[in-house]
Amino acid sequence: EAGVTQFPSHSVIEKGQTVTLRCDPISGHDNLYWYRRVMGKEIKFLLHFVKESKQDESGMPNNRFLAERTGGTYSTLKVQPAELEDSGVYFCASSPRTSASTDTQYFGPGTRLTVL
Amino acid sequence: GQQVMQIPQYQHVQEGEDFTTYCNSSTTLSNIQWYKQRPGGHPVFLIQLVKSGEVKKQKRLTFQFGEAKKNSSLHITATQTTDVGTYFCAGPGGNTGKLIFGQGTTLQVKP
Numbered sequence: 001e002a003g004v005t006q007f008p009s010h011s012v013i014e015k016g017q018t019v020t021l022r023c024d025p026i027s028g029h030d031n032l033y034w035y036r037r038v039m040g041k042e043i044k045f046l047l048h049f050v051k052e053s054k055q056d057e058s059g060m061p062n063n064r065f066l067a068e069r070t071g072g073t074y075s076t077l078k079v080q081p082a083e084l085e086d087s088g089v090y091f092c093a094s095s096p097r098t099s100a101s102t103d104t105q106y107f108g109p110g111t112r113l114t115v116l
Numbered sequence: 117g118q119q120v121m122q123i124p125q126y127q128h129v130q131e132g133e134d135f136t137t138y139c140n141s142s143t144t145l146s147n148i149q150w151y152k153q154r155p156g157g158h159p160v161f162l163i164q165l166v167k168s169g170e171v172k173k174q175k176r177l178t179f180q181f182g183e184a185k186k187n188s189s190l191h192i193t194a195t196q197t198t199d200v201g202t203y204f205c206a207g208p209g210g211n212t213g214k215l216i217f218g219q220g221t222t223l224q225v226k227p
Contacts, residue, residue, distance in 0.1 A: 031213055042120075043159065043217040045209060056212045091158060095213060103213060104149075107158045 002026065004108035006092050012114045018080040021111045023092030025074070031055075031095040032075050033105060034067060038088040046090075049075060061086075082115045089113070118143050120207055122218030130226050135192040137221035139205035146208055148181055148188045149215065154201040162190075162203075195225045 005024045013019050025032045034046040046065070047057040051072035060067070064083070069075040079086055089110040095103035119142040129135050139148065147166045151159035163172055165181035165188060172179045178191045192199055202222045206215040 033214065035215075035217075042219040043204065043206075043215075045214045045216065048212055048214050056210075056214055059214070093159075104161045104164065105213075105215065107151075107160070109158050 004092055004094050004106050006090075006108040006111050008111055009109065010112045010114075012116065013082055014116050015084055016081045018078065019082055019113060021077045021079075021090050021092075021113070023075045023077070023108060025092070025094030026096075026106055029094035029096050029106075030072070031097065031103065031105075032069060033093040033095075034075070034077055035091045035093065035107075036088050037091065037110075038085075043091065046077075079113075082113075084115050087113055087115045118207075118209055118216055120205060120216050120218040122205055122221055124221055125219060126222050126224070128224045128226065129195050131197060132194050135195050135199070135223055137190050137203050137205075137223075139188045139190075139218050141186045141207050141216075143207075144185050146185075146211075148185075149206045150179060150188075150190055151204045151206060151217075152201050153204065153220070157201070159204060192223075195223070197225050197227050199223060200225050 007022045032049040035043050037043045045059040048055045049069040066078045089112050091110045092108045093105040095105045121140045149164045150162040153159045169183045170181040176193045180189045202220040204220045206217045209216040
């Protein structure tokens with residue numbers, strides 16, 4: 001069984017540019033989460049999809065961040081325009097069930113975003 | 117809002133020494149999960165504790181969940197260089213599945 005995959009693994013962009021991160025969850029997993037880890041700090045929740053619906057987007061920093069999960073399969077996270085403080089590692093995680101508070105979350109390898 | 121605090125932030129040990137990281141939540145947790153992230157890697161699930169006072173072991177790793185379900189610890193006996201990485205505890209932030217992570221404890225092991 002393939003794990004969670006993310007693309008790209010690294011992205012270096014200039015302030016003001018746009019970047020789109022992609023996550024492919026484990027096949028059949030309804031729950032998809034985005035998290036971010038800024039250098040040396042904790043992993044912070046951004047948002048949660050159940051299938052194609054946004055269940056919780058309370059962690060999204062501001063309206064420069066837009067996440068989608070069309071068709072309930074892969075998800076994209078777009079940052080437009082990027083700011084310096086957006087730098088960090090963006091992790092995607094998935095879990096199987098719709099009532100997910102006790103589910104194991106399987107993390108992808110992350111996308112390291114650097115905004116110059 | 118809900119917070120999960122973890123100490124210490126860093127720990128350097130000699131190979132063979134023991135290591136412990138502590139996790140405290142500002143709220144009672146229905147469960148607590150532990151993850152390990154190797155340098156350059158991604159968080160990998162280690163274990164989940166659900167019951168008050170629960171203790172679980174995985175080889176040299178011992179995980180405890182406090183009686184009040186607000187704190188937890190991970191203890192590694194006789195560390196090895198393969199134990200190097202950052203250990204995170206995480207609790208559910210509500211019942212939707214999102215996780216609230218502690219800041220992590222980064223373990224360095226000197227051979």
